[in-house]
Amino acid sequence: MSTELTFKQYQDGLANDVFWGLLCDDCGSYTTPPQKVCRSCGSTALQVVELEKSGFIRTFTVIRVAAEGMNPPFVVALVETASGAWVMGNVINIDPNEAGMELIGRKVTLSSRPVKGDIYACGDIHSLCFTLL
Ligand SMILES: [Zn+2]
Structure with missing residues:
Protein backbone atom coordinates (compact mmCIF):
# COMPACT_ATOMS: atom_id res chain seq x y z
CA MET A 1 0.00 0.00 0.00
CA SER A 2 1.02 3.59 -0.53
CA THR A 3 2.86 5.52 2.14
CA GLU A 4 0.47 8.44 1.73
CA LEU A 5 -3.12 8.59 2.93
CA THR A 6 -5.30 11.36 1.55
CA PHE A 7 -8.35 12.75 3.32
CA LYS A 8 -10.49 11.37 0.47
CA GLN A 9 -9.06 7.85 0.91
CA TYR A 10 -9.65 8.16 4.68
CA GLN A 11 -13.24 9.31 4.06
CA ASP A 12 -13.89 6.54 1.48
CA GLY A 13 -12.64 4.05 4.08
CA LEU A 14 -14.97 5.42 6.74
CA ALA A 15 -17.91 5.21 4.34
CA ASN A 16 -17.15 1.48 3.94
CA ASP A 17 -16.25 0.74 7.60
CA VAL A 18 -12.54 0.50 6.79
CA PHE A 19 -10.45 2.52 9.24
CA TRP A 20 -7.13 3.73 7.83
CA GLY A 21 -4.27 5.02 9.90
CA LEU A 22 -0.60 5.85 9.43
CA LEU A 23 2.01 3.82 11.33
CA CYS A 24 5.32 5.60 11.93
CA ASP A 25 8.44 3.60 10.97
CA ASP A 26 10.56 5.73 13.30
CA CYS A 27 8.62 5.74 16.60
CA GLY A 28 5.82 3.18 16.14
CA SER A 29 3.00 5.67 16.81
CA TYR A 30 -0.21 5.88 14.82
CA THR A 31 -1.55 9.02 13.20
CA THR A 32 -5.19 9.27 12.22
CA PRO A 33 -6.98 11.12 10.66
CA PRO A 34 -4.26 11.44 8.00
CA GLN A 35 -1.51 14.03 8.20
CA LYS A 36 1.74 14.50 6.30
CA VAL A 37 3.88 13.81 9.37
CA CYS A 38 3.74 11.58 12.47
CA ARG A 39 1.85 13.39 15.22
CA SER A 40 4.28 12.04 17.82
CA CYS A 41 7.73 12.63 16.31
CA GLY A 42 7.21 14.55 13.05
CA SER A 43 8.68 11.79 10.87
CA THR A 44 7.49 11.40 7.28
CA ALA A 45 8.28 7.64 7.27
CA LEU A 46 4.65 6.52 7.49
CA GLN A 47 2.92 3.34 6.31
CA VAL A 48 -0.80 3.17 5.60
CA VAL A 49 -2.35 0.45 7.76
CA GLU A 50 -5.88 -0.75 8.45
CA LEU A 51 -6.94 -0.31 12.07
CA GLU A 52 -8.96 -2.79 14.09
ZN1 LIG B 1 6.76 8.94 14.77
Whole structure:
Protein backbone atom coordinates (compact mmCIF):
# COMPACT_ATOMS: atom_id res chain seq x y z
CA MET A 1 0.00 0.00 0.00
CA SER A 2 1.02 3.59 -0.53
CA THR A 3 2.86 5.52 2.14
CA GLU A 4 0.47 8.44 1.73
CA LEU A 5 -3.12 8.59 2.93
CA THR A 6 -5.30 11.36 1.55
CA PHE A 7 -8.35 12.75 3.32
CA LYS A 8 -10.49 11.37 0.47
CA GLN A 9 -9.06 7.85 0.91
CA TYR A 10 -9.65 8.16 4.68
CA GLN A 11 -13.24 9.31 4.06
CA ASP A 12 -13.89 6.54 1.48
CA GLY A 13 -12.64 4.05 4.08
CA LEU A 14 -14.97 5.42 6.74
CA ALA A 15 -17.91 5.21 4.34
CA ASN A 16 -17.15 1.48 3.94
CA ASP A 17 -16.25 0.74 7.60
CA VAL A 18 -12.54 0.50 6.79
CA PHE A 19 -10.45 2.52 9.24
CA TRP A 20 -7.13 3.73 7.83
CA GLY A 21 -4.27 5.02 9.90
CA LEU A 22 -0.60 5.85 9.43
CA LEU A 23 2.01 3.82 11.33
CA CYS A 24 5.32 5.60 11.93
CA ASP A 25 8.44 3.60 10.97
CA ASP A 26 10.56 5.73 13.30
CA CYS A 27 8.62 5.74 16.60
CA GLY A 28 5.82 3.18 16.14
CA SER A 29 3.00 5.67 16.81
CA TYR A 30 -0.21 5.88 14.82
CA THR A 31 -1.55 9.02 13.20
CA THR A 32 -5.19 9.27 12.22
CA PRO A 33 -6.98 11.12 10.66
CA PRO A 34 -4.26 11.44 8.00
CA GLN A 35 -1.51 14.03 8.20
CA LYS A 36 1.74 14.50 6.30
CA VAL A 37 3.88 13.81 9.37
CA CYS A 38 3.74 11.58 12.47
CA ARG A 39 1.85 13.39 15.22
CA SER A 40 4.28 12.04 17.82
CA CYS A 41 7.73 12.63 16.31
CA GLY A 42 7.21 14.55 13.05
CA SER A 43 8.68 11.79 10.87
CA THR A 44 7.49 11.40 7.28
CA ALA A 45 8.28 7.64 7.27
CA LEU A 46 4.65 6.52 7.49
CA GLN A 47 2.92 3.34 6.31
CA VAL A 48 -0.80 3.17 5.60
CA VAL A 49 -2.35 0.45 7.76
CA GLU A 50 -5.88 -0.75 8.45
CA LEU A 51 -6.94 -0.31 12.07
CA GLU A 52 -8.96 -2.79 14.09
CA LYS A 53 -12.73 -2.39 14.24
CA SER A 54 -12.83 -2.35 18.05
CA GLY A 55 -11.09 -0.79 21.00
CA PHE A 56 -11.47 0.45 24.57
CA ILE A 57 -12.56 3.86 25.84
CA ARG A 58 -9.61 5.52 27.57
CA THR A 59 -11.24 8.90 28.23
CA PHE A 60 -14.32 10.86 27.20
CA THR A 61 -16.18 14.11 27.66
CA VAL A 62 -19.77 15.23 27.30
CA ILE A 63 -20.13 18.20 24.95
CA ARG A 64 -22.93 20.49 26.12
CA VAL A 65 -21.98 23.61 24.15
CA ALA A 66 -21.14 22.88 20.52
CA ALA A 67 -20.40 24.58 17.24
CA GLU A 68 -23.21 25.84 15.05
CA GLY A 69 -25.07 23.00 13.34
CA MET A 70 -24.24 20.38 15.97
CA ASN A 71 -26.81 18.96 18.33
CA PRO A 72 -25.51 18.79 21.93
CA PRO A 73 -25.33 17.10 24.32
CA PHE A 74 -23.18 14.28 22.89
CA VAL A 75 -20.31 12.09 24.10
CA VAL A 76 -16.84 12.33 22.51
CA ALA A 77 -14.39 9.57 23.43
CA LEU A 78 -10.74 8.68 22.87
CA VAL A 79 -10.50 4.97 22.08
CA GLU A 80 -7.35 2.83 21.99
CA THR A 81 -7.38 -0.06 19.53
CA ALA A 82 -5.53 -3.33 20.18
CA SER A 83 -2.54 -2.20 18.11
CA GLY A 84 -2.23 1.00 20.14
CA ALA A 85 -3.82 3.49 17.74
CA TRP A 86 -5.84 6.22 19.45
CA VAL A 87 -8.93 7.44 17.63
CA MET A 88 -11.57 10.02 18.53
CA GLY A 89 -15.27 9.98 17.80
CA ASN A 90 -18.77 10.11 19.22
CA VAL A 91 -20.27 7.34 21.35
CA ILE A 92 -23.65 6.91 19.70
CA ASN A 93 -25.59 4.46 21.83
CA ILE A 94 -25.60 6.23 25.19
CA ASP A 95 -27.68 8.97 26.74
CA PRO A 96 -25.11 11.76 27.30
CA ASN A 97 -26.89 12.69 30.53
CA GLU A 98 -26.20 9.18 31.86
CA ALA A 99 -22.48 9.09 30.89
CA GLY A 100 -20.23 8.46 33.89
CA MET A 101 -16.79 7.17 34.81
CA GLU A 102 -17.94 3.58 34.23
CA LEU A 103 -17.39 4.28 30.51
CA ILE A 104 -13.61 4.20 31.02
CA GLY A 105 -12.34 0.81 29.86
CA ARG A 106 -15.57 -0.19 28.10
CA LYS A 107 -15.17 -2.03 24.80
CA VAL A 108 -16.59 -0.38 21.68
CA THR A 109 -16.84 -1.14 18.00
CA LEU A 110 -15.83 1.42 15.41
CA SER A 111 -18.19 2.56 12.68
CA SER A 112 -18.99 5.76 10.88
CA ARG A 113 -21.93 7.88 9.98
CA PRO A 114 -22.50 10.69 7.53
CA VAL A 115 -22.58 14.13 9.13
CA LYS A 116 -23.66 17.45 7.74
CA GLY A 117 -20.76 19.79 7.20
CA ASP A 118 -20.93 23.12 9.00
CA ILE A 119 -20.20 26.50 7.46
CA TYR A 120 -16.45 25.92 7.89
CA ALA A 121 -16.34 22.41 6.37
CA CYS A 122 -15.71 21.38 2.77
CA GLY A 123 -19.11 19.66 2.65
CA ASP A 124 -20.71 16.64 4.21
CA ILE A 125 -18.29 14.01 5.57
CA HIS A 126 -18.24 10.69 7.36
CA SER A 127 -17.38 10.82 11.02
CA LEU A 128 -15.88 8.04 13.14
CA CYS A 129 -18.18 6.86 15.92
CA PHE A 130 -18.30 4.16 18.59
CA THR A 131 -20.91 1.73 19.79
CA LEU A 132 -20.71 0.37 23.34
CA LEU A 133 -20.74 -3.42 23.48
ZN1 LIG B 1 6.76 8.94 14.77
